[in-house]
Amino acid sequence: MTTSGGDEAVELLRQLIRNRCVNDGSAASGEEGRNAEVLVSVLEEAGADLERFEPVPGRVSLVARIEGSDPEAPSLCYLGHTDVVPVNEDNWSRDPFGGELVDGEVWGRGAVDMLNLTTAMSLAFARLSRRGFAPRGSLVLAAVADEEALGAHGAGWLTAHAADAVAADYVLTESGGMPLEMPGGTLLEIPVAEKGSCWCRLRVTGEAGHASQPLRTDNALVTAAEVVRRLASFRTRPEVLAPWASFVEAAGLAPELASALVDETRLDGLLEEMDDVTLARHAHACTHTTMAPTILHGGTKINVIPDAVELQVDIRTMPGWTEADVRALIAEAVGELADKVEVLEAVDDPPSASSADTPLFSAMRALAGRFHPDAVVVPSLMVGATDARFFRRKGVQAYGFGMFSNRLGYERYSAMFHGDDERIDVQSLEWSTAAFEELARDFLA
Numbered sequence: 440m441t442t443s444g445g446d447e448a449v450e451l452l453r454q455l456i457r458n459r460c461v462n463d464g465s466a467a468s469g470e471e472g473r474n475a476e477v478l479v480s481v482l483e484e485a486g487a488d489l490e491r492f493e494p495v496p497g498r499v500s501l502v503a504r505i506e507g508s509d510p511e512a513p514s515l516c517y518l519g520h521t522d523v524v525p526v527n528e529d530n531w532s533r534d535p536f537g538g539e540l541v542d543g544e545v546w547g548r549g550a551v552d553m554l555n556l557t558t559a560m561s562l563a564f565a566r567l568s569r570r571g572f573a574p575r576g577s578l579v580l581a582a583v584a585d586e587e588a589l590g591a592h593g594a595g596w597l598t599a600h601a602a603d604a605v606a607a608d609y610v611l612t613e614s615g616g617m618p619l620e621m622p623g624g625t626l627l628e629i630p631v632a633e634k635g636s637c638w639c640r641l642r643v644t645g646e647a648g649h650a651s652q653p654l655r656t657d658n659a660l661v662t663a664a665e666v667v668r669r670l671a672s673f674r675t676r677p678e679v680l681a682p683w684a685s686f687v688e689a690a691g692l693a694p695e696l697a698s699a700l701v702d703e704t705r706l707d708g709l710l711e712e713m714d715d716v717t718l719a720r721h722a723h724a725c726t727h728t729t730m731a732p733t734i735l736h737g738g739t740k741i742n743v744i745p746d747a748v749e750l751q752v753d754i755r756t757m758p759g760w761t762e763a764d765v766r767a768l769i770a771e772a773v774g775e776l777a778d779k780v781e782v783l784e785a786v787d788d789p790p791s792a793s794s795a796d797t798p799l800f801s802a803m804r805a806l807a808g809r810f811h812p813d814a815v816v817v818p819s820l821m822v823g824a825t826d827a828r829f830f831r832r833k834g835v836q837a838y839g840f841g842m843f844s845n846r847l848g849y850e851r852y853s854a855m856f857h858g859d860d861e862r863i864d865v866q867s868l869e870w871s872t873a874a875f876e877e878l879a880r881d882f883l884a
């Protein structure tokens with residue numbers, strides 16, 4: 440079968456979507472072995488060297504490598520995940536696992552997060568391999584399982600147990616390169632850092648009693664309501680870091696707004712009053728450690744005053760924050776109720792950051808100009824998490840990269856991560872594939 444580059448990418452993406460490697464967080468889900476086998480056939484046909492890793496049955500990650508000729512030259516790893524999150528089929532206008540091609544867009548769960556990029560990375564690698572690419576620095580392709588459930592069976596496992604296989608000076612993964620139209624022109628964000636998460640389980644205590652006489656009782660649920668209110672309304676200190684400052688500078692906002700957005704003394708007041716809630720929420724998340732109470736369990740019977748309530752809080756930390764800082768933050772936020780609030784568990788996944796001042800970042804900036812000549816490339820801080828964090832913690836410079844057309848638009852694209860009616864346009868798929876191939880040639884040759 441002969442196919443043009445675009446058809447090849449479309450067909451591969453459709454197969455990956457149809458394999459429905461849905462990761463629901465359980466060890467038995469995902470079954471990424473199916474997507475790994477599809478990629479094996481593409482890569483083997485191209486003559487690539489492959490290694491398979493299967494730490495848990497069915498959870499297959501694949502690593503391919505083109506060895507460089509110069510051990511001193513910088514090496515580069517393309518890191519894509521092969522799992523997807525569950526869907527609510529009722530909310531979709533098409534079969535989420537049909538991989539339908541409609542009006543220049545491929546539909547299905549994972550079309551955006553991130554099977555489109557895994558497709559592009561794999562095809563770029565296969566083309567380079569097929570054409571006998573002989574770089575100075577090594578090129579690695581890692582197609583990994585389990586990104587959607589914290590990576591324990593995928594990138595987390597590989598970096599801990601097969602570090603040599605995925606060793607590289609630089610890693611590129613998801614969430615970069617979607618054009619964002621701002622008053623100052625088009626921006627292309629390349630994530631260089633990610634916030635951490637510290638998921639806390641708290642127990643709020645009181646004293647049991649009969650609910651028929653509630654006056655002056657110590658009701659844990661009532662205390663928990665106040666704890667929730669205090670956590671939600673507590674204002675952490677603003678932290679204006681380099682990625683946020685460079686984003687605001689490039690965005691071309693009105694001068695008064697722009698200067699307030701990077702002024703730690705004026706920022707919080709501005710965010711409370713801004714009409715544009717979407718921008719306010721984004722600006723807040725990029726400049727603050729945030730706390731969101733999300734789950735509350737308590738009470739045993741309608742006529743019993745509860746003596747304990749469990750509360751879960753999703754805390755997202757700015758670079759530099761530690762678990763000890765988070766515990767101190769909770770204590771400060773709940774104030775004199777602290778003796779009724781116990782932190783049962785704090786699952787800390789610390790923040791991670793790379794430098795935007797590297798030769799690879801410059802190479803990505805130059806490459807972006809070939810696709811979006813008028814766009815300004817800006818380093819950004821991600822408020823969510825990707826597999827990049829495992830590599831950054833080992834000293835690797837890791838970024839989010841891809842190359843998208845203007846067709847979807849930033850807002851729709853952002854809403855499609857874990858959202859309904861997820862789809863990607865064929866041009867973006869072709870552009871990302873071309874970008875990963877050209878970047879390897881530019882940077883490693």
Ligand SMILES: [Zn+2]
Nearest residue numbers: 552553586613
């Ligand atoms: Zn993803």
